[in-house]
Amino acid sequence: MLEQLFAPFFQRLDATRLAPWRPWLQRLTRERLSPGAHGDLAHWIAALEALPWIAPAEVVLDRACVGVGICGTGKPALDAAARARLAQRLDAFHPWRKGPFCLHGVHIDSEWRSDWKWTRLQRAIAPLHGRLVLDLGCGNGYYAYRALGAGAALVLGVDPTLRFVLQFLALDHFIRDARVAVLPLADTDLFGAPPLVTDQVTDLVRGRADRAAVGPGAPIGGFDTVFSMGVLYHRRDAAQHLAGLRRLLRPGGELVLETLILDAPGDGLFRPPGRYAKMRNVHAIPTLNRLTGWLSETGLRRVRCVDVTRTTGEEQRATAWMRFQSLADFLDPADACRTVEGHPAPTRAILLAER
Numbered sequence: 625m626l627e628q629l630f631a632p633f634f635q636r637l638d639a640t641r642l643a644p645w646r647p648w649l650q651r652l653t654r655e656r657l658s659p660g661a662h663g664d665l666a667h668w669i670a671a672l673e674a675l676p677w678i679a680p681a682e683v684v685l686d687r688a689c690v691g692v693g694i695c696g697t698g699k700p701a702l703d704a705a706a707r708a709r710l711a712q713r714l715d716a717f718h719p720w721r722k723g724p725f726c727l728h729g730v731h732i733d734s735e736w737r738s739d740w741k742w743t744r745l746q747r748a749i750a751p752l753h754g755r756l757v758l759d760l761g762c763g764n765g766y767y768a769y770r771a772l773g774a775g776a777a778l779v780l781g782v783d784p785t786l787r788f789v790l791q792f793l794a795l796d797h798f799i800r801d802a803r804v805a806v807l808p809l810a811d812t813d814l815f816g817a818p819p820l821v822t823d824q825v826t827d828l829v830r831g832r833a834d835r836a837a838v839g840p841g842a843p844i845g846g847f848d849t850v851f852s853m854g855v856l857y858h859r860r861d862a863a864q865h866l867a868g869l870r871r872l873l874r875p876g877g878e879l880v881l882e883t884l885i886l887d888a889p890g891d892g893l894f895r896p897p898g899r900y901a902k903m904r905n906v907h908a909i910p911t912l913n914r915l916t917g918w919l920s921e922t923g924l925r926r927v928r929c930v931d932v933t934r935t936t937g938e939e940q941r942a943t944a945w946m947r948f949q950s951l952a953d954f955l956d957p958a959d960a961c962r963t964v965e966g967h968p969a970p971t972r973a974i975l976l977a978e979r
């Protein structure tokens with residue numbers, strides 16, 4: 625049973641003020657990972673079970689390349705043939721979009737140089753030491769691991785794409801750190817309805833009540849830092865997403881929001897009429913002004929932008945670990961400032977705000 629793999633994480637969660645979340649998270653995780661939840665699930669489970677046991681080695685979470693048994697950090701546990709076999713088994717989870725990772729000498733050169741974004745934000749955000757962190761839309765958990773590497777006490781990552789959850793489980797097979805999990809949930813699974821009143825929360829903690837018995841939605845927030853990166857433009861209702869993020873924070877907690885922006889002055893909002901950079905589900909791209917306004921209207925304070933970067937073909941590209949199309953195929957070959965549809969090329973901003 626896949627959800628059993630999260631048991632050590634839930635034990636850790638229970639020892640924090642986030643304990644009221646456990647019944648809800650566990651129930652949804654069980655449902656989403658039930659047999660038949662996805663056509664490829666049985667294939668991924670078989671791939672997970674085929675991963676070899678390898679003697680523990682040094683775990684590295686605070687450098688660009690996250691992983692265990694990284695070249696140069698000790699005697700390699702695997703010879704070239706064993707590394708090739710391991711690489712082949714990890715390829716069952718293709719495409720690897722976020723990374724890079726290294727597992728016992730196998731370098732996973734993902735589509736994105738995710739470490740570049742981390743470098744842009746790490747000095748600007750409130751220090752993560754001892755914090756309870758949520759990463760919404762976390763992919764395979766690359767940033768969740770980096771948050772741990774930066775001293776977070778516990779990191780909950782959620783992503784509705786099962787392939788990425790299974791990628792996390794493959795990483796976890798080798799890294800084995802109970803302070804982090806990627807659960808198969810969407811943003812709205814956490815936004816929920818009105819916060820539970822205190823006695824209902826107490827009942828949930830003591831296991832006397834099931835979430836279903838106390839109404840729809842999820843328990844109250846309580847996170848010190850919430851990351852939402854690369855998710856807002858995929859949401860049809862941006863205001864709902866932002867309001868939900870605010871509710872997930874404890875008072876004084878920090879939101880780290882990264883999203884596509886329209887690199888232009890003023891309050892414009894671009895709604896792609898069809899596809900944007902070949903993506904079907906891009907709903908709205910605001911200017912920085914407009915986005916800042918949205919965050920303030922949500923009731924967040926100290927809203928500020930700490931980075932604006934045009935995405936380049938060095939940061940997002942096809943590799944041996946992601947063999948589909950990538951940024952170069954999404955841009956106008958004659959003008960890299962335009963997408964193939966003729967829209968402004970992807971530019972991303974990182975904003976910080978506090979509840």
Ligand SMILES: Nc1ncnc2c1ncn2[C@@H]1O[C@H](C[S@+](CC[C@H]([NH3+])C(=O)[O-])CC(=O)[O-])[C@@H](O)[C@H]1O
Pocket residue numbers: 722738760761762763764782783784785788809810811812852853854855858882
């Ligand atoms: N409703 C939803 N709720 C939560 N997640 C969702 C939802 N819909 C899609 N996703 C997930 O949001 C992620 C968007 S990628 C960002 C990854 C990482 N954060 C990054 O910053 O690299 C986009 C990018 O490449 O920037 C995917 O993993 C989806 O499965």
